[in-house]
Amino acid sequence: MRGNPEAHELVAPGSLAAVLALLAESPGEWMPIAGGTELMVAHAAGRLDAKKLVSLWGIADLRFIETRPESFVIGAGTTFGDLRAHADLAAELPLIARAASWIGAIANQNRATIGGNLVNGSPAADSSPALLAYDAEVELISVRGTRRVAYSGFHTAYKRNVLAPDELLRAIHLPRRFARHRQYLRKVGPRRAMAIAKVALGATARVENGVVSEIRLGAASLAPFPTRLHRAEAAVQGRRVTGETIEAARSALLAEARPIDDIRSTAEYRRRVGANLLQEFLLELRVEPRP
């Protein structure tokens, strides 16, 4: 333990409105802390720069899963344990629960929030590929009001995003229109539990009369932040999944991927595995789904 608890102020105003008022008073001065599974690790290592922290833990307005006719709305303070336990969500959008089961083990999942995962913005964030594949939108909130942006536009650079200093992530909106899509999520890493992904791919696609009418590909660790693979999507969209299509999609992915080299893996390995995962998904699309 290198951090000094007395060097940081931590307050818990207890309601969303009170937190937003505090953020608005002096934008940029307060850092939100939800489950703390990123920030307390930084604190332990003595590299938590924020001097003032405001707790989001226990705020009911941030921890909920709402089922609407057209969408699921997930509060940013919802834990991965909550997400795994929600039967309707798991049945309809199964990639979410599967990703949630990867975020460390049980004790971590009971604290780690989906909002913290997205705002922390690791290129390897495990919830990101599924959210990208499901065309998620994020809802941001401040005393100025709320706004919604496509999740695919949320991250702007390594660990950067579109949040203003007085804003919080309030919720994630997941459209309920994937029941007839083919869905795919695979993470490649050293160990299933407790291991950061080297590469992960989430995908949804609609195949009608043998033609891919809709496809979304979301990748972790194929860029400095989680990203859609728009060029690879374009190579498949409107086509039959032939060997040629697969080759074109692989090439497109290799051309657009900009993975980083780090201690977990090399950029070259990530690109090749990313292309292989895409190929695996596309080959699955050729097999007729079981009724």
Add this chain to the structure above:
Amino acid sequence: MNNGWPTIHLTVNGQSRAIRTPAMKRLLDVLREDLRLTGTKEGCGEGECGSCSVRMNGELVNSCLVPVLQAEGAEIETVEGLARNGELHPLQKAFLECGGAQCGICTPGMLMAATHLLARNPHPDLAEIREGLAGNLCRCTGFIRIFESVIAAAAGSTQMRGEQAGHAR
């Protein structure tokens, strides 16, 4: 200087406690230093090893990653709360019986993770036990004896009970 410290209220193993402490102090340190409950161990200090696992409002958490202010008002269960009236908890007995504990550093966390697992799923299969304990690392036992201990406790082996009296100091 500590005038700015909040008073934190916890119910620890059924007892109400109030502690004045920096808000960012880890629940782990409050348990060990302020409350002298040193059963909860620190291994990695960063969420990886599970030796600091406790239950907070019925949820398994790593106490090294909980700033104590976020535990305000919470019910905390630690390894010290498992034994009742000098009688070891069935899981504790099973760990002794089956060789689930060697050096003992991981044991309090393993016991809390196993307690949490059995509270939700009284008869887990091996895969469920592995998942339930996946966040708890052990450098001594090779895990198999720990899994066997959990299976034995779940089975509620009665034979175990008599034999344990000798170990239970």
